[in-house]
Each structure stands twice: as C-alpha cells, then as structure tokens.
Amino acid sequence: MAPRRVLVTGAGGYLAAALVPMLRRRLPRARLTLAARRPRPGLRAADLADPAAARKLVERARPDLVFHLAGGRGASEPGALWRDHVAAVLNVGAALVRAAPGARLVVAGSCAEYGAPPPGAVSEGVPPAPAAAYGRAKRAQTLAALSFAAEGLDVRVARLFNLSGPGTPESLAPGAFAAQAARLERAGGGVIRVGDLRPTRDYLDVRDAAEALLLLGLRGTPGAYNVCSGRAVPMSEVLRLVFAAARAPMKAVRDPARLRAAEVRGIVGSHARLTRETGWRPRTPLARSLEDTLAWHRSR
CATH class of the missing domain: 3.90.25.10 (UDP-galactose 4-epimerase, domain 1)
Structure with a gap:
C-alpha cells in the first residue's frame, strides 16, 4: 500500500531538493511534512538533537514513511558530528517507536563508513572501518538506526557514495x-x-540517489544498501x-x-543488493551529471 503520510527531515538540503519533487510526483496522494533545523518557507523547524523537538515533530506528522536526511558534512568537530548524526537519529527513532510504531525509516548513510576498503567493488558485507570522524559518526548513526529493529521499526540505511548533479555544494x-x-x-x-x-571515487547523480531512496521507502527489506554507480x-x-x-x-x-x-x-561500490530487491539502476551518465x-x- 502506498504511504499516506511522509516525513522528510533535512528537507532544506541538497539531497532533499532532488527527493521532495520526486515524492510529489510519485506519491501525489501522500501528505508531506518537510522539516529542517532552520525555519524556511514551507519547512517545519525542528532541532532533532533535542528529544522534545523530535517527539513533537513525529507526533504532528504521524508518518508511515520517514526519509531521514538531516545531518550533512558541514560539521567538523566530533561532538557536532555526533549531535547531528547520532543523537538526531536516536531521537527520531525513539519518537517513531512511541508515536508511529508502524513507520518505515529510510536513513541517508554514507560510504565513508567503509573507510579505505580492500580492492574491488564493496558490498554491504564488507566490514566497515571508517577512517575519519565523519565516517565514524555515520557508522554510529547506522548502528543507532538499525538498533530500533529490536523495537519493531522497519529501518533501511542507504549508504550513499559520492554525489554530483544540480545543487552539489563546493564542499564536494x-x-x-x-x-x-x-x-x-x-x-x-x-x-x-x-x-x-x-x-578514485564512485560518483552517482543526486537524482539517481533520490530515486534509490524512494524505492527503499516502497520496496526492499530492512538493513543497509549501497547506493552507487559501481564505476570507479x-x-x-x-x-x-x-x-x-x-x-x-x-x-x-x-x-x-x-x-x-x-x-x-x-572506493567503488556494488549496488547488486539494491538492484535485486528494488529494481533500481543508475541512469544518469557522469558527463551529463557534471x-x-x-x-x-x-x-x-
């Protein structure tokens, strides 16, 4: 059944700019709640590192599908990274267990969890070994998100590889x-x-990444998925x-x-699991994306 109420956190960001229009086209009957840390027209302000704010947001939205995109690469201090990525997903997950226990949670993760992997295409079974503070924060975020499976949440983590396309910030x-x-x-x-x-990196157009997130919200099974092109x-x-x-x-x-x-x-990834379970494939050539x-x- 198509979701009726969809919550997008981090809705003021680069990835959301590709995902939200897609949600409006593909799920026209769904009620969208868009949240960001800072108030902007059309977005609900919510600091998700604050448990009360996360709880209030979820109680208002009552979502059956959540895309958790909050927490970018901007912070450099370990404490800020932990706050933005780990505390936020813990608070969102706890709020869902309490107010929307049947919801599906799709979390925007990162290939930075893998660190410097062995040669060849990285599958989800390769043990994560993050090499920097951002990767360690994303690894902790994944573990925190998946821990809510024990409380009945359906959680999928999209390990996004390197993105390009409209809106790509100068930090990438x-x-x-x-x-x-x-x-x-x-x-x-x-x-x-x-x-x-x-x-070498595995580059994927942000619009293809958004398509993968949407399909993970509608198909597939719980767990982690690489979202990548498969090309170094x-x-x-x-x-x-x-x-x-x-x-x-x-x-x-x-x-x-x-x-x-x-x-x-x-680093180069394998999207075999994502393709097998959702039918997703990368569509945008790198030249066009750039x-x-x-x-x-x-x-x-």
Missing part, C-alpha cells in the same frame, strides 16, 4: 570544480585550484569532464591547501 569535489569553473567563465577563463587528482572514476576524469563542459579556457593548478592528509585512495552541476553553479 564536483561542486568545487563546477563552482570555480562557473566563476571563471564569467571572467573569460583562468585557473582552477585542485587537490590530489589521483584518488579518478578525480582527474571528473575535472576533465568539467573542463569539457566549460565555456571558457581553463587549466588546473594544485593547491596545497586542498590536499588531505588521510585521503582514501579509492554538465548539470556546472549549469546549476552558473545560475547562482
């Missing part, structure tokens, strides 16, 4: 390349500052595709300030 490499390129186009060309271009791409290729889409001549210069001391050298990333930054 495709967004950083595209934002610089958009500014340089206005100046007639110039230099893009980059970090190490040798690491060096950072140098991402930059090359941005240059190919740019409307002015540009070149790259390595900036020591953009180098990371503990860079994961490579063209759309650049177009979005041009419009800013």
